[in-house]
Amino acid sequence: MKISAPRGTFDILPEEALRWRWLEAAIRRVFDYYGYQEIRTPVFEHTELFQRGIGETTDIVEKEMYTFNDKGGRSLTLRPEGTAPVVRSYVEHKLYSKGGITKLFYMGPMFRQERPQAGRFRQFHQFGVELLGTESPLADAEVITVAVELYKELGLTDLEVLVNSIGCPACRKKYQEDLFSRLSSLQELCESCLRRLEKNPMRILDCKNPRCRELTKDVPAVTDYLCPACRDHLEKTLSFLDKAGIDYRLEPRLVRGFDYYTRTVFEVINAGLGAQNAVCGGGRYDHLVEEIGGPPMPGVGFASGMERLILTLEQQGKFAGFSSAPQVAFAVLDETLAADGFALATRLRREGLTVEACLEVKSLKAQMRAAGKLQAKFVVILGEDEWKDGQVSVRRMADGEQWRVDREEVCRFIKDLLDRDSSGREQERGSFS
Ligand SMILES: [Zn+2]
Ligand SMILES: [Zn+2]
Known part of the structure; x- marks a missing residue:
């Protein structure tokens, strides 16, 4: 069920x-x-x-x-x-x-x-x-x-x-009594108002029923009794x-x-x-x-x-630009690099970037599609040959521009690009305090 x-x-x-x-x-x-x-x-x-x-x-x-x-x-x-x-x-x-x-x-x-x-x-x-x-x-x-x-x-x-x-309570008492004597003869009041009449006549003024409103439109104001x-x-x-x-x-x-x-x-x-x-x-x-x-x-x-x-x-359109998109997604091209990719993603997160790590090693095409769906700003790509040279590729998703970056420098590199990104209005979630 x-x-x-x-x-x-x-x-x-x-x-x-x-x-x-x-x-x-x-x-x-x-x-x-x-x-x-x-x-x-x-x-x-x-x-x-x-x-x-x-x-x-x-x-x-x-x-x-x-x-x-x-x-x-x-x-x-x-x-x-x-x-x-x-x-x-x-x-x-x-x-x-x-x-x-x-x-x-x-x-x-x-x-x-x-x-x-x-x-x-x-x-x-x-x-x-x-x-x-x-x-x-x-x-x-x-x-x-x-x-x-x-x-x-x-x-x-x-x-x-x-x-x-x-x-x-002192000045309201007189008001409630006067309301009661004015309204108690009105059988046309709605059921809840007839009950209110006994217990708290003032609350009849709160009734949303159009007929009750019409019947009570000329009652004196409570402010006249203060x-x-x-x-x-x-x-x-x-x-x-x-x-x-x-x-x-x-x-x-x-x-x-x-x-x-x-x-x-x-x-x-x-x-x-x-x-x-x-x-x-x-x-x-x-x-x-x-x-x-x-x-x-x-x-x-x-x-x-x-x-x-x-x-x-x-x-009012307040939430139009809200997004939980990560700044960085990872694409790992070879199973042997899975642990290195995971470790590098963890380092970037420690440095304060929002990062989606690669949890399933797949083809580059499939991983880029996934990063696109996430609306990640950058993808860090770990390929075998580059990694041997101590490097990764960083791709900017907005225009497809790609750089080879020393893996020790990748965090600094992405942060600089994010800072320079003039169209990069501060992510809404960055403003949660
Ligand atoms: Zn009073
Ligand atoms: Zn009513």
Whole structure:
């Protein structure tokens, strides 16, 4: 029986993996500029972490988690998002005990059992940042800014930043009550909205159903209900963004799907991606650390899906010149030279060249064809007579020009040619840091 990858998962094949490596390197580079340190947490956690951290009434916890009992009868869940695990680790290892601000980022696979649809996967990849330990609106502004600057660095265009404040539990309570009394008579709301009405009416504003949107188009904005402290926090956050030259739009309907957000919520959207167009979402979560068993400690962060980023960058032609072609391929013309060819290839690799060694001694013609397929820039040819004279041939594949080179000099010789090659734009993979 043929076994395929499970539904909703996919393999990242070598050509595609080059793109992922480029993206991951760019993300790490930008987070370095901003002083975020990487944290790696397990892919599964105690189920309770997500129930407490994300909220029992969210779609994720209600319907989408991969939850299983291990052999000891413990309920474990494959992580559906990155914030709760990072906060769990922050609390467990008392990263707050040094005092001050902690800035973390993560990157890796997440798991949700969603209905398969275009652009949605059950194993998908996210990266994100968590800035813990300060209530300052400067932190909100920084987290929004690092997201925007990262997308700029990647070369993404047509981006729009949406910002809103959903207030604190105190001011939000009144808003939820008013929403409930306005909407509770509306039986035409969709099924999920009727459920949200009981548990978290504000999330009805997030519904993508056109009829729900029409029914709620005249409800008051949450920003009209903000208490003075929440209003001040929003105004300061926006003024810091203004000053830093970060464009945004205040979007009063933006609420985000997690229960843990307080005050600032934001999304970066891409006009080209259709209905599912958010490239990242985030916000402030001033009670999550406590919820997970830590001391009262404010935080703010964002998460970004990587599949959509790869797709958008592909559409924008970002990866057109990407190649895993080796700089040098070897052609060995006689079985007796196989070991010498292998040893010379190994030396060139030690000197920092990307080299495909000759693993099967065949005719010159067959080996040149293979080197052509690999798109190698140069082929080092080991023939019996030349080798006796201490020499090899080096052929430049672009124009077929060929030199006899002392075998001790071959590395220097190829490096010089590579340096001089004016058309030789730096290989993309050379820029991975
Ligand atoms: Zn408030
Ligand atoms: Zn709805």
